[in-house]
Amino acid sequence: MNKNVLLVDGMALLFRSFYATAVHRNFMINEQGVPTNGVNGYLKHLLTAIQTFKPTHIVCCWDMGSQTYRNEIFQDYKANRGEPPVELIPQFDLAKIATEELGIMNIGLKGFEADDCIGTLATHYKEEANVTVLTGDKDLLQILDDRVTVALMQKGIGHYKHYTKEVFEEEMGVSPKALIDMKALMGDSSDHYPGVKGIGxxxxxxxxxTYQTIDRLLENLHELTDAQQNKMQAGLKDLKLSRILAEIKCDVPLDCPIDQTKININSERAVAMLRFHQINGIEPMVNRLSEVEIS
Known part of the structure; x- marks a missing residue:
């Protein structure tokens, strides 16, 4: 198996990059009046990851709007999140343009999150390739598999915490899939779903x-403390809902054959795009990549 796929959580890279400089209001506005700070950092993260992981194939995955099937199930899903800053909004499209001009495929599907696209592609591609997921989102650790690893971005560019299935199991004492049931129990304040009240x-x-799954836990409620039993009984409805919300869908209807994702950095197009949008400091990274044969 000589195919190595890099699945990039474009949303995670862009948001992280934007807020890293926005705190000082360093938005790097170009002559067209478009801020470029988020895209600048996004490209640095992306190109550094390509240098680090040397993929043969690559896809960047994106959310396509704030409403997904999860909002149909639970209206308040992510309801605690406000609108993106006005300086970030035009950078969503610019990041996708920059990715395309590099010769990298963008993928997103209305009604689903980028995580769902990543989970689906990883499920398809692992049959014929080794898959690395680049993200800052620990939720994606649930898709770890024998051929799927996750590189969690750390502070700074090019710093990652690498998770294999074995590393996760050693660290957590449960399987990656068990993360779904764990999150269903504890809820998620960031995504704004409840879990079982009082279970942290x-x-x-x-x-x-102890019980591996929620089903086995529910079968053995009598073994819990009285307080825990009461919490579980009171939170059963929220528990079932939260489990659906916590699980990354790995069967999204995507049409993205692996052969269409082969990496082919187009330095001429990329440099022209960088100059037009005045995205500074990236051109040397593009040129270095184009000089290295990626097989």
Missing amino acids: EKTALKLIQ
């Missing part, structure tokens, strides 16, 4: 380490 991260982990 430590208790959720301990329960899943």
